[in-house]
Amino acid sequence: MSKVAIRVEHLTFAWPGRPPVLKECSFSIPTGELWMLLGPNGSGKSTLLQLLSGALTYPKPLSGHLEINGRLGYVFQNPDHQLFMPTVGADVAFGLGAEPLTLVEIRQRVETALGQVGLSHMIRRPIHGLSGGQKQRVAVAGALARRAQVLLLDEPTALLDPDSQADLVQCIRQLVDQEGITALWVTHRLAELEWADGAIFLSEGQVRQQGSAQMVRQQIGQLFGA
Ligand SMILES: Nc1ncnc2c1ncn2[C@@H]1O[C@H](COP(=O)(O)OP(=O)(O)OP(=O)(O)O)[C@@H](O)[C@H]1O
Ligand SMILES: [Mg+2]
Structure with missing residues (x-):
């Protein structure tokens, strides 16, 4: 079972x-x-x-x-209520601040999570230029970086x-x-x-x-x- x-x-x-x-x-x-x-x-x-x-x-x-x-992750209806940082990479890293990680580990988590949602190439993009669907995927990547299951x-x-x-x-x-x-x-x-x-x-x-x-x-x- x-x-x-x-x-x-x-x-x-x-x-x-x-x-x-x-x-x-x-x-x-x-x-x-x-x-x-x-x-x-x-x-x-x-x-x-x-x-x-x-x-x-x-x-x-x-x-x-x-x-x-x-471990839980939450995604809201409106991604603008959930994304706070200026760039994609910074936003995905944002939720990791409370964890005792080195900068290299944070970088790895962010890259892996963005890869999992198909946005690796957007790590340096400004959030405000993304489509609604891309923003939602950034929100999902944020949850994945925090190891949400x-x-x-x-x-x-x-x-x-x-x-x-x-x-x-x-x-x-x-x-x-x-x-x-x-x-x-x-x-x-x-x-x-x-x-x-x-x-x-x-x-x-x-x-x-x-x-x-x-x-x-x-x-x-x-x-x-x-
Ligand atoms: N913070 C709150 N305080 C008091 N009542 C609330 C609160 N949030 C929701 N309600 C009430 O609880 C009921 C259920 O609301 P809920 O938002 O869970 O429904 P929903 O199924 O998500 O609806 P929708 O499809 O519109 O999003 C509604 O009658 C709503 O008015
Ligand atoms: Mg509802």
Whole structure:
């Protein structure tokens, strides 16, 4: 049996003064797979990702269990909220400041991570000149340089044109296949399920469907005629 990278059991969560936004959610994602999380606006997808990331420490879940096996990386919808340094290389190196690394080791980590997302040739480029899809890949490289093994991506293609969308999902697919990364990817685009191993469909805070991407895609199609 393959190891589980993300496990959520009977998770119930409410924002203060509001009814529960996540209700008894349970699912698990095997290590080394790409899963997509879908659901209508307000169904609790971003809340779930924030809880998994550990960034949301208050309020605490009302009940349930969350488990991540591996170092986490997070990719936001808007890369401009995540990239801070003037050049690609400096940005990927930025997150390494807290680690006791030599300059040579930092350089190696940055070069390896940029190679893994296909941007080795852009190490000296100014961030502001990159396309949206390239910026997202720099954000992914930043996570890889910090040795992230589990990536949480909250609608990473929402602001991208169709070519860049396809590039990014293929880039993540490759990282999953070649580096053993696990990824949980929030999307509104059913077409992206083509690249996924599995999928979870959330509605009104509850997990309505989970399983192979193909099965979930068919079931969503039947529900919404999509
Ligand atoms: N910081 C917050 N404080 C209070 N309520 C919040 C907060 N963040 C989200 N909510 C509420 O929680 C519910 C779920 O929001 P969430 O952002 O998780 O949904 P989502 O599925 O990611 O939606 P979308 O597809 O629009 O991104 C919504 O009713 C939202 O208003
Ligand atoms: Mg959201």
